[in-house]
Every structure is written in structure tokens, then in C-alpha cells.
Amino acid sequence: xxxxxxxxxxxxxxxxxxxxxxxxxxxxxxxxxxxxxxxxxxxxxxxxxxxxxxxxxxxxxxxxxxxxxxxxxxxxxxxxxxxxxxxxxxxxxxxxxxxxxxxxxxxxxxxxxxxxxxxxxxxxxxxxxxx
Numbered sequence: 001x002x003x004x005x006x007x008x009x010x011x012x013x014x015x016x017x018x019x020x021x022x023x024x025x026x027x028x029x030x031x032x033x034x035x036x037x038x039x040x041x042x043x044x045x046x047x048x049x050x051x052x053x054x055x056x057x058x059x060x061x062x063x064x065x066x067x068x069x070x071x072x073x074x075x076x077x078x079x080x081x082x083x084x085x086x087x088x089x090x091x092x093x094x095x096x097x098x099x100x101x102x103x104x105x106x107x108x109x110x111x112x113x114x115x116x117x118x119x120x121x122x123x124x125x126x127x128x129x130x131x
Contacts, residue, residue, distance in 0.1 A: 032119065035047050035122065046121075047121070048090060048094055048095070048122065048123040048125055049114070050086065050125075052083035052086035053083070055126075056086070059127070063076070063086075066086060070093070072085060072089060093127065094123055094125025095125075099125045099127050101126040101127070101128060101129055101130075102126075103124040104122060104123055
């Protein structure tokens with residue numbers, strides 16, 4: 001990796017030069033890059049955002065109870081696989097219109113509109129209205 005080589009070669013502190021994957025919130029950047037590439041490869045592919053850990057906390061569920069509630073087999077061996085399964089359920093429930101709340105439409109005025117910006121349409125399905 002270029003960042004590690006630069007730090008080694010010039011004695012640069014690790015916080016000065018970092019790769020995107022090492023940054024806090026890197027998953028957001030990775031998600032945008034993946035979504036962008038998907039738009040090139042499969043134009044019009046439906047894309048939704050998901051936050052599995054936040055969803056589990058909001059619903060008061062753990063992975064096993066989530067799997068039972070939404071009729072999926074608990075076949076994951078780590079939290080990354082669990083989160084992928086939960087994200088798939090979010091997409092299934094949203095695109096099948098079982099979840100009708102789209103948090104992308106209810107956002108702060110300074111946030112970008114994921115229904116109209118360069119990567120549009122991007123949805124953020126949620127199982128219930130938020131007070």
C-alpha cells in the first residue's frame with residue numbers, strides 16, 4: 001500500500017498518510033465506490049443504504065432474534081456476515097414495499113438528497129416511522 005510505503009520510507013507518522021480503508025467511516029467511502037461502479041456495470045440497479053447495528057439496536061434485537069423475526073437462516077460466522085444478511089433483508093423488505101419508510105426522504109436540509117444527486121436513486125429503508 002502506498003500509504004504504508006510512504007510512512008516507512010520517510011518516517012511519516014501514521015496519522016499523516018492513511019489509506020481510505022484505514023479511516024473511521026471508511027465503509028461509507030467504500031459503499032459509494034461500490035454503488036458508483038454498480039451504476040456503471042448495471043445501470044438502474046436498485047441501491048439502498050443499511051445500518052445493521054443501528055437497526056438491531058433500534059428494534060431491540062440480536063442477530064438470532066432478527067433472523068427469526070424476518071424468516072432468514074442464521075448462517076453467519078462473524079458480524080460482517082451478519083451485517084450483510086441484515087442489509088439484504090433491508091433491501092428485500094424495502095423493495096418489496098413491506099417497509100414503506102425511506103429515511104432518504106426525511107433528512108436535514110443540509111444533507112444531500114440521495115434521490116437526486118449524482119448516484120441517484122439511493123434509498124434508505126426503515127421498518128417504522130421515527131418520531
